[in-house]
Amino acid sequence: MADTDAPRGYARGRERRExxxxxxxxxxxxxxxxxxxxxxxAERVGLSEPGLLxxxxxxxxxLLEVLKLREQHDYDRVEDAMxxxxxxxxxxxxxxxxxxANPGLTRLFAILGAEAVDADHPAHEWxxxxxxxxxxxxTEHMEEAQERGEIAAGLDARVIATQVLAVWDGLQLQWxxxxxxxxxxTAFEDYLAGLSAR
Amino acid sequence: MADTDAPRGYARGRERRExxxxxxxxxxxxxxxxxxxxxxxAERVGLSEPGLLxxxxxxxxxLLEVLKLREQHDYDRVEDAMxxxxxxxxxxxxxxxxxxANPGLTRLFAILGAEAVDADHPAHEWxxxxxxxxxxxxTEHMEEAQERGEIAAGLDARVIATQVLAVWDGLQLQWxxxxxxxxxxTAFEDYLAGLSAR
DNA sequence: CCTACCGATCGGTAGG
DNA sequence: CCTACCGATCGGTAGG
Numbered sequence: 001m002a003d004t005d006a007p008r009g010y011a012r013g014r015e016r017r018e019x020x021x022x023x024x025x026x027x028x029x030x031x032x033x034x035x036x037x038x039x040x041x042a043e044r045v046g047l048s049e050p051g052l053l054x055x056x057x058x059x060x061x062x063l064l065e066v067l068k069l070r071e072q073h074d075y076d077r078v079e080d081a082m083x084x085x086x087x088x089x090x091x092x093x094x095x096x097x098x099x100x101a102n103p104g105l106t107r108l109f110a111i112l113g114a115e116a117v118d119a120d121h122p123a124h125e126w127x128x129x130x131x132x133x134x135x136x137x138x139t140e141h142m143e144e145a146q147e148r149g150e151i152a153a154g155l156d157a158r159v160i161a162t163q164v165l166a167v168w169d170g171l172q173l174q175w176x177x178x179x180x181x182x183x184x185x186t187a188f189e190d191y192l193a194g195l196s197a198r
Numbered sequence: 199m200a201d202t203d204a205p206r207g208y209a210r211g212r213e214r215r216e217x218x219x220x221x222x223x224x225x226x227x228x229x230x231x232x233x234x235x236x237x238x239x240a241e242r243v244g245l246s247e248p249g250l251l252x253x254x255x256x257x258x259x260x261l262l263e264v265l266k267l268r269e270q271h272d273y274d275r276v277e278d279a280m281x282x283x284x285x286x287x288x289x290x291x292x293x294x295x296x297x298x299a300n301p302g303l304t305r306l307f308a309i310l311g312a313e314a315v316d317a318d319h320p321a322h323e324w325x326x327x328x329x330x331x332x333x334x335x336x337t338e339h340m341e342e343a344q345e346r347g348e349i350a351a352g353l354d355a356r357v358i359a360t361q362v363l364a365v366w367d368g369l370q371l372q373w374x375x376x377x378x379x380x381x382x383x384t385a386f387e388d389y390l391a392g393l394s395a396r
Numbered sequence: 397c398c399t400a401c402c403g404a405t406c407g408g409t410a411g412g
Numbered sequence: 413c414c415t416a417c418c419g420a421t422c423g424g425t426a427g428g
Binding site: 401402403404405406407408409410411412 | 418419420421422423424425426427428
Binding site: 012013016047048050051054055 | 415416417418419420
């Protein structure tokens with residue numbers, strides 16, 4: 001008879017992977033990739049470094065897995081918040097409120113994205129591709145929002161998309177540095193209001 | 199008689215300090231504070247690590263001196279570009295064009311600012327204070343711009359100031375990651391045009 | 397401003 | 413031939 005507390009088959013390994021990804025997420029979000037050590041992450045999940053490296057072959061691979069996981073998470077939430085009929089700008093605002101309630105998620109992309117500006121950074125290509133995809137994604141939604149009259153039709157959708165992502169990142173930086181002085185959701189709402197008022 | 203190639207008095211030390219600050223600027227801009235090593239900086243100016251630490255007592259001190267120097271540089275340029283009569287929005291656009299021609303300067307603040315989101319980072323307080331000062335500074339100029347009719351009077355100057363800084367940082371991030379896809383000055387100009395068109 | 401080092405920690409790998 | 417690790421240690425480098 002198997003011990004009921006011990007997961008059978010590969011379940012144990014899957015749980016370990018999830019625990020490592022969670023810990024790595026937190027440490028990368030706090031200290032960046034270069035400031036984070038595998039030892040710190042391993043310690044948090046009660047493993048040795050070699051134990052951790054059994055599940056992820058290198059620090060680079062661990063980073064990319066964390067990014068992939070969080071990105072999917074964000075996409076899912078935007079899809080949820082949008083539905084078929086809800087205005088896109090409202091969905092974005094919902095996401096901003098969500099981020100305000102969950103700083104850890106915000107910090108991960110804010111810190112790693114800036115670090116990845118360096119062409120030698122292991123996530124450099126990943127972030128470049130991410131922004132290309134995001135600009136395309138938001139551009140499409142802006143075109144639809146224009147067709148529905150949510151925002152003025154005279155504006156270039158791609159210009160707006162680039163701008164929306166910039167305001168998004170820039171506000172998060174100011175908010176992360178000084179949460180008492182900057183209200184993320186309200187500031188983002190002010191920007192979106194400007195888009196529809198034009 | 200002194201060797202004509204060797205600066206007399208304290209001149210040599212001043213030159214060394216300047217060379218170190220320049221090298222530190224470049225290395226911090228490329229790799230962040232935590233990713234940069236004193237050894238790399240020392241090597242660039244032909245010094246040993248202890249030699250470097252004769253001029254700056256610690257890595258932390260070196261970082262703060264670099265930041266102070268670059269910040270003053272930026273302020274001076276804004277003042278120059280503004281004069282008494284030139285519109286403030288035009289001065290900002292000039293600065294954006296300047297940054298586009300000089301990525302190193304832009305990278306320094308983009309990478310270090312995000313890294314400094316961590317409360318344990320040696321420049322955390324410095325960056326928080328920097329953004330408080332900048333928000334106040336830009337707010338004042340926006341109020342003046344409203345009085346002159348450059349931008350619509352109905353907008354809250356502080357909200358606009360926060361937004362301008364956000365777009366500024368966010369666009370620089372996208373541009374640094376992918377300079378072929380994002381035109382910094384043009385994208386910023388588009389945003390400013392939206393402000394005056396309202 | 398040097399050589400010569402320190403306590404510690406880095407990412408990653410060995411055999412078992 | 414698989415998984416999930418272990419204690420010990422590799423060669424180098426960190427800030428000081």
